[in-house]
Amino acid sequence: MSVLSIQHVNQFFGSGTARVHVLHDVNFDAKPGTLSLIIGPSGSGKSTFLTIAGGLLTPTDGDVLFDGQSYKDTSKKAREQLRLDSIGFILQAYHLLPYLTVADQFKLVDKVKKLHNLTPMELNELLNQLGIQDLINKFPNELSGGQQQRVAIARALYPDPKILLADEPTAALDTARVKVVGNLFQELAHTRNKAVVIVTHDIRLKEFADQIYELRDGTLTKQSTKVFV
Amino acid sequence: MFLALKEIRKEKLRSGLIISMIVLISYLIFILTSLALGLARENTDAIDSWGIQNITLDANANVDMRQSLLTAPQVGTLTDKEAYIGQASVVAKATGHERISSVFIGLDSHQFVAKKIKLTTGHMPQTNHEVVVDTSFQESGYQLGDTFKLNADNTNYKIVGFTKNAKMNVAPVIYGQLSTWSSLKGTSSSTIASAIVSKNINYRTSSHALKTYSISKFINKMPGYQAQNLTFGLMIGFLMGISLIVIAVFLYILTMQKLPNYAVLRAQGIPSKILVGATVSQSLILVLSGLVISSILTIITAISMPSAVPMAFDIPILIVVGVGLMIMSLIGGLIPVRSVLRVDPISVIGG
Ligand SMILES: Nc1ncnc2c1ncn2[C@@H]1O[C@H](COP(=O)(O)OP(=O)(O)OP(=O)(O)O)[C@@H](O)[C@H]1O
Ligand SMILES: [Mg+2]
DSSP: OOSEEEEEEEEEESOGGGOEEEEEEEEEEEOTTOEEEEEOOTTSSHHHHHHHHTTSSOOSEEEEEETTEEGGGSOHHHHHHHHHHTEEEEOSSOOSOTTSOHHHHHHHHHHHOOSSOOOHHHHHHHHHHHTOGGGTTOOGGGSOHHHHHHHHHHHHHTTOOSEEEEESTTTTOOHHHHHHHHHHHHHHHHTTOOEEEEEESOGGGGGGOSEEEEEETTEEEEEEEOOOO | OHHHHHHHHHOHHHHHHHHHHHHHHHHHHHHHHHHHHHHHHHHHHHHHHHTOSEEEEETTSTTOGGGOOEEHHHHOOOOTTEEEEEEEEEEEEOTTSOOEEEEEEEEOTTSHHHHHOOEEEEOOOOSTTEEEEETHHHHTTOOTTOEEEETTOOOOEEEEEEETTOEETTEEEEEEEHHHHHHHHTOOTTEEESEEEESOTTOOOOOTTEEEEEHHHHHHTSTTHHHHHHHHHHHHHHHHHHHHHHHHHHHHHHHHHHHHHHHHHHHTTOOHHHHHHHHHHHHHHHHHHHHHHHHHHHHHHHHHSOTTSOOOOOHHHHHHHHHHHHHHHHHHHHHHHHHHHHOOGGGGSOO
16 A cells, blocks of 8 residues: 555646646655655656645645545644654755754754654664764764765654655765665665655666656656566 | 754854844943933932922922922911921032032921931931031032031031932932021021921812922922933833844844745644744843843942942832833744744745
8 A cells, every 4th residue: 555645636836827737647656665766857846746745735636645545634734743753855955954963953853753763773873874973963064965965864764754755865975875875765665664755867866766757847657667576 | 942042052153143232232221221210319319218298389389399488377287297398409618629509408307307317427407507418418528517608608507417319309408407498598587488298198288379289290390300201211212112123133034044944844844833932932042141141231330330320220120121121022033933934845845
């Protein structure tokens, strides 16, 4: 069963002659244990797709189900709670609060969501894996773009979400780091049974994906499905 | 609270600037309040020390004791709750001393007002050449036993006592006997005083030529008193208003810069009440620290200010002013909360 199911979603922005059709009848399912990669050029609607998937934006048309329940039947507050508990967002920019150290970014989550976050040991392991364990007392402005991005990934994983929605998570990373992050996402899907959805134009991530989609001018088409033995 | 404290710690310079601005504004307001209070008290200190409820003057004196003269038939009989006051404007002069414009108050030593005067040293006048003066005479170099002349009169008056905070119309008071007042004023034998004061709240004159006024009405009619208080009140009010605007603008700018970060937190499902809490507690922490520092500055000022400067540091009044500033800045801090509540998580998605 899908964690996230996007059904016949159409999204328009603007009105009158300025009306643009950004997503065309998009259908998509994110299953636990699967890494889905959505590849598309700039302006193709990737971020719009993620906003709708995360329940931040209600699509003009169509339905989005999380764990079988439509966002339409969920209150704003409940969707907010869902994002706190079950959805890990990795955003394209501004991921980290500038006045919190890396350690405090996690502490903030503890303040708001008291239960079921990663244990200190699990967090440590995750930071090690991402190669940022030594940066724990640094502020975001003391980190490189790639380091910030990895902290943001750790921050999104910290509440132990069911699904991970990542917007260009590898934009600032070199090929070696892309491998590390790709492996991490793959492992999250395969060994921890998370549904991982990545939207990107970075084709270097293709080798880690179980399902690859292409988003072009708002139309989503399935490219291939790897079969795992 | 967590976010607010962390942010203040990281942004030391920015927070320091805002705090020092609040310190300056509130210090200015505290000092102005104390000055206003000090000046107001120099108008009324002597009257306050008498413990009276009302004052009876000539009905045509326009509520001004200096213009009032009462005759014995007008006054009639008095109880022990009433007392005569004879007021005269005088200039005290003595060789080797600067002239001091003063208010002469003649008292009947058997009546309650004379008994109410508290001396720091010496005794009340026993002859009509003896006087008790405000301690500001001491600061001008006069000592117990010194003499001075009043106006063009050639009589030497001897200082037999000092009393603190004896001020009226922003001038020091010289207390003497009622008979001394009569001779200073050069009045006819039928006039006995400038005013009747009473500690009986129900006392009313029975004479049509006289009128009894409540003490607050009398004080408000003192020359310059209301204008002075109004001026200071307006200044303090404007400063409060300005501080509201300044604090609001600063907090607004601070918050606006954080909105993209807040949008991310909202997208991550952090409840907006956490963010509103951070904004409000940040304003509170900044304003409170500013107020604490300026209170310390005010205390230091109060200790080191020479007594010639008419300043009165009244703690309850200063607390009220501080709370007023606190409320002003809370209002200022609430304006950006609206923007925090409205922050749209979608705005940060997309890059
Ligand atoms: N709120 C909006 N109002 C109007 N048009 C919008 C809005 N949001 C997005 N669009 C338009 O929708 C299209 C898709 O935008 P989107 O941000 O989803 O692209 P993207 O694939 O994430 O691009 P990039 O790779 O540059 O991040 C763009 O043409 C954009 O101009
Ligand atoms: Mg985008």
